[in-house]
Amino acid sequence: MWDKIEHNGQEVWVLPVTAYGPPVPETLWHYVGYVCRHGADAHLEGQSRRFQELVATFRSEEEAREAGYDEGRRIADQASAAKA
Known part of the structure; x- marks a missing residue:
């Protein structure tokens, strides 16, 4: 399930995904995510990273x-620094 935090005026969305098939007791995990501004349509090109x-x-x-x-916060911080 997607989870969201807010950081530096942006939304950071993260989805943990299993590394190898369905979950088992010793499942390893990866993640996917995106960063966008509040109210952005993250599915449109240029509105999310x-x-x-x-x-x-x-x-x-x-x-x-x-x-x-952590990665999403880093990306949000870089975007804020680039605007300054």
């Missing part, structure tokens, strides 16, 4: 989600 980590693996869904939030 997508990112993912499909190489590194995380030991839990929560660990993948937090790593995705």
Whole structure:
């Protein structure tokens, strides 16, 4: 399920995904996500910045989600710095 945080005036959306098929007790995880401004239509070109980590693996869904939030915050901070 997609989860969202707000950071630096932008929305950071993250979806943890299983690395190898359906979840089992020792499932490894990746994440996909995007950053957009409030009210943006993230499906339209230029209104969001997508990112993912499909190489590194995380030991839990929560660990993948937090790593995705960290990456989204970094992207949001870069966008804010570029506007300044």
